[in-house]
Amino acid sequence: MPVPLLDLKAQHAHIRSDVVPALMQVVEDQLFILGSTVERLEAAVAELSHTRFAIGCASGTDALLLALRALDIGRGDEVVTTPFTFFATAGTVHNVGATPVFADIDPATFNLSTAHAAAVCTPRTRAVIPVDLFGQMARMEELAAVLPNLPIIEDAAQTIGARRRIGGEWVMAGESATIGTLSFFPSKNLGGYGDGGMMVTQDEALATRLRRLRVHGGATQYLHDEVGYNSRLDALQAAVLSAKLPHLADWSRLRREHAAYYDRAFADVPEVRTPTIDAGNESIYNQYTLRADRRDDLQSHLKRDGIGSAVYYPLPLHLQPCFAYLGYRQGSCPESERAAREVISIPVFPELTRAQQDEVIGSVRVFYGH
Numbered sequence: 001m002p003v004p005l006l007d008l009k010a011q012h013a014h015i016r017s018d019v020v021p022a023l024m025q026v027v028e029d030q031l032f033i034l035g036s037t038v039e040r041l042e043a044a045v046a047e048l049s050h051t052r053f054a055i056g057c058a059s060g061t062d063a064l065l066l067a068l069r070a071l072d073i074g075r076g077d078e079v080v081t082t083p084f085t086f087f088a089t090a091g092t093v094h095n096v097g098a099t100p101v102f103a104d105i106d107p108a109t110f111n112l113s114t115a116h117a118a119a120v121c122t123p124r125t126r127a128v129i130p131v132d133l134f135g136q137m138a139r140m141e142e143l144a145a146v147l148p149n150l151p152i153i154e155d156a157a158q159t160i161g162a163r164r165r166i167g168g169e170w171v172m173a174g175e176s177a178t179i180g181t182l183s184f185f186p187s188k189n190l191g192g193y194g195d196g197g198m199m200v201t202q203d204e205a206l207a208t209r210l211r212r213l214r215v216h217g218g219a220t221q222y223l224h225d226e227v228g229y230n231s232r233l234d235a236l237q238a239a240v241l242s243a244k245l246p247h248l249a250d251w252s253r254l255r256r257e258h259a260a261y262y263d264r265a266f267a268d269v270p271e272v273r274t275p276t277i278d279a280g281n282e283s284i285y286n287q288y289t290l291r292a293d294r295r296d297d298l299q300s301h302l303k304r305d306g307i308g309s310a311v312y313y314p315l316p317l318h319l320q321p322c323f324a325y326l327g328y329r330q331g332s333c334p335e336s337e338r339a340a341r342e343v344i345s346i347p348v349f350p351e352l353t354r355a356q357q358d359e360v361i362g363s364v365r366v367f368y369g370h
């Protein structure tokens with residue numbers, strides 16, 4: 001039985017009766033850019049994220065870009081981040097004219113190591129971007145304690161609705177950051193039917209600036225206080241996302257159940273190491289990512305069995321050709337490099353059936369001769 005890495009058609013089949021009328025309402029209204037449909041979603045995401053403000057934009061990439069601009073980060077500035085992430089995390093730092101400075105990951109969680117981040121800070125460091133990778137939050141409280149005067153942009157593209165127990169309280173992804181950034185790329189736990197993103201913050205002045213930056217830098221039409229961007233969330237995406245949002249908690253719970261089932265099934269397979277979830281974290285498992293011996297051979301074997309998998313991410317950002325000018329070498333961030341050699345993500349989408357999961361488990365076990 002073929003098992004895809006993600007089955008968006010199965011999800012759409014479940015929610016068609018919610019999504020299609022919501023889309024048609026926007027078509028009837030003929031109000032496609034920002035407006036009340038987007039504002040409703042912004043209010044709902046702010047509530048979920050426990051933040052005072054949420055500002056929609058065109059993508060998770062733009063959310064990072066606008067966040068950097070709102071913090072006045074540009075030429076001559078350094079921004080510390082992880083190299084084991086999607087390209088946008090560092091690409092946007094480069095695109096505002098600043099320099100990405102890479103610090104290695106904690107091998108247990110794949111998230112930015114606080115000690116390594118602190119070690120690479122200089123007087124030019126203007127912000128840190130921890131990434132909540134694969135669905136679990138970074139150690140936000142540790143970063144804030146060790147780097148108390150540094151703005152934190154939390155790249156929460158993969159963690160909408162994830163939470164972490166900090167000092168006895170649940171803290172949501174994005175809640176404790178200076179600015180948290182979300183992506184609604186279709187493969188995210190809350191995915192649109194196209195691109196979309198959002199920024200969340202507790203800071204009113206930053207929220208005002210972000211709202212201005214997404215519409216060419218002008219709060220009043222045809223009057224521009226600064227040069228911004230065209231980065232608006234469109235109403236069709238907002239309608240889809242608002243229809244999907246009530247399902248998000250259930251979907252993330254199902255992902256956690258699938259993850260627990262895999263964890264148990266692979267406990268006696270020493271050739272694969274199941275994901276570690278940091279104490280206090282509730283992951284939303286945007287990915288279920290193993291470390292595997294002979295990873296590339298395993299991936300070919302899964303493919304022959306019709307099982308979808310992906311390597312997130314095969315080349316850490318400090319070794320990307322476009323960042324050669326930064327002078328990093330093989331060995332600069334050894335844990336990120338090791339992770340890039342070992343990781344493989346396998347199907348964990350909510351609609352995955354037990355029979356499909358057993359198929360994946362059986363294929364992995366056969367590959368290692370168990």
Ligand SMILES: Cc1ncc(COP(=O)(O)O)c(C=O)c1O
Nearest residue numbers: 059060061086088157183184185
């Ligand atoms: C960690 C991370 N950051 C940023 C992004 C960029 O988001 P988008 O694709 O919506 O631009 C993504 C998703 O693709 C991501 O996974």
